[in-house]
Amino acid sequence: AQSVTQLGSHVSVSEGALVLLRCNYSSSVPPYLFWYVQYPNQGLQLLLKYTSAATLVKGINGFEAEFKKSETSFHLTKPSAHMSDAAEYFCAVSEGYSTLTFGKGTMLLVSP
Amino acid sequence: DAGVIQSPRHEVTEMGQEVTLRCKPISGHNSLFWYRQTMMRGLELLIYFNNNVPIDDSGMPEDRFSAKMPNASFSTLKIQPSEPRDSAVYFCASTGAGLESTDTQYFGPGTRLTVL
Secondary structure, rough: OOOOEEEEEEEEEOOOOOOEEEEEEOOOOOOEEEEEEEEEOOEEEEEEOOOOOOOOOOOHOOOOOEEOOOOOOEEEEEEEOHHHHHHHHEEEEEEEOOEEEOOOOOEEEEOO | OOEEEEEOOOEEEEEOOEEEEEEEOOOOOOEEEEEEEEEEEEEEEEEEEOOOOEEEOOOOOOEEEEEEEEEEEEEEEEHHHHHHHHHHEEEEEEEOOOOOOOOOOEEOOOOOEEOO
């Protein structure tokens, strides 16, 4: 069975600083990996997804993630944080049939 | 184009009462998912449908929970009787075409349920 581990339930950065949110996965088959973002009182929105094409995936709002099979990781990065990036971020893995297993989420806090 | 629509957005009820949550998927999507989100357990998949047929309901916590999809544009999640531990945010999501591993799920805004 697949699983996702997100390191750090909260990450704090200053505006303009690098954002790094960590995600490690466990999967018995080549995985498809996703990052979703959840703003307060809203549903989840897809940021980006890895579907076995390029290992470096670019998403919306300047975010990107790199699939590293040897490290079983799919960390999310953004070079320069903006106040509007403050939200909760979820990493998820799919092994088939559209079903997703989500990590516990990481709350990103951005200070001015 | 309208996204996934859920109603009500907030529901407060008393223990023992029946609760019905509603979802309208994106037009043309034929897979629908119900999730529950709590602080303790995070996001859990409860059940999903493809072409209105339940495919996997192994995430439904108890017999008190039931879900239906009578047509392609409407689904309900019912809890009867409700208990305080059912308090959570319930999300509905939909995807297009078939059940492909790379499908993007589109989430509704959620229903925040509080059972007193």
